[in-house]
């Protein structure tokens with residue numbers, strides 16, 4: 001009789017992801033294979049680090065996971081809502097922090113009440129409430145990074161994908177960030193974080209390394 005294995009369902013599963021970029025123009029155009037069959041799965045409540053050299057394809061993979069970039073081959077399956085924080089913050093320069101939250105809340109189809117509650121919690125958790133009425137083009141780099149992280153978290157997504165989220169954070173914010181992540185884990189939410197910091201290794205449940213276009217354990 002076959003053994004029945006009850007595996008914990010993945011909240012995100014990528015299989016056989018391939019991506020190459022075309023560089024230059026004819027007659028010197030050439031193809032660069034960045035991802036050559038990446039498999040990656042995230043289980044509920046897992047905090048996973050994604051590491052690899054500069055240019056190894058971490059951001060490319062994350063863009064494919066969120067659907068911002070189309071892979072040449074492979075599939076991505078996600079169950080639940082996705083939050084994404086890109087490596088370069090994306091913002092509307094004329095809108096204030098509050099206005100960004102309102103806009104994203106509507107995009108996530110949240111009620112005004114839920115959005116305001118979540119926004120208040122995020123201001124408190126990351127400590128940037130005093131910039132609520134400041135236009136994005138007048139924010140410091142670190143505060144802009146907080147806004148981007150806050151927007152990714154606003155809708156309490158099952159899967160949170162963060163591309164080097166704390167590069168510009170001061171020490172206090174860095175610690176607050178990890179408190180937030182611990183809270184996500186406890187709530188059974190999953191987080192995938194691109195990181196270069198060897199000192200963070202102990203904070204992850206698991207580390208996945210991209211090397212030669214493939215993902216493997218570190």
Ligand SMILES: Nc1ncnc2c1ncn2[C@@H]1O[C@H](COP(=O)(O)OP(=O)(O)OP(=O)(O)O)[C@@H](O)[C@H]1O
Pocket residue numbers: 021022023034052053054055056057058059060061087
């Ligand atoms: N739009 C693009 N067109 C052409 N080549 C690209 C494009 N985006 C990325 N690349 C190339 O693909 C490779 C992987 O880039 P990617 O940004 O995914 O790396 P990364 O691992 O995130 O690096 P880093 O640690 O520097 O952020 C690099 O060699 C990069 O030059």
Ligand SMILES: [Mg+2]
Pocket residue numbers: 058059060087163
């Ligand atoms: Mg990158």
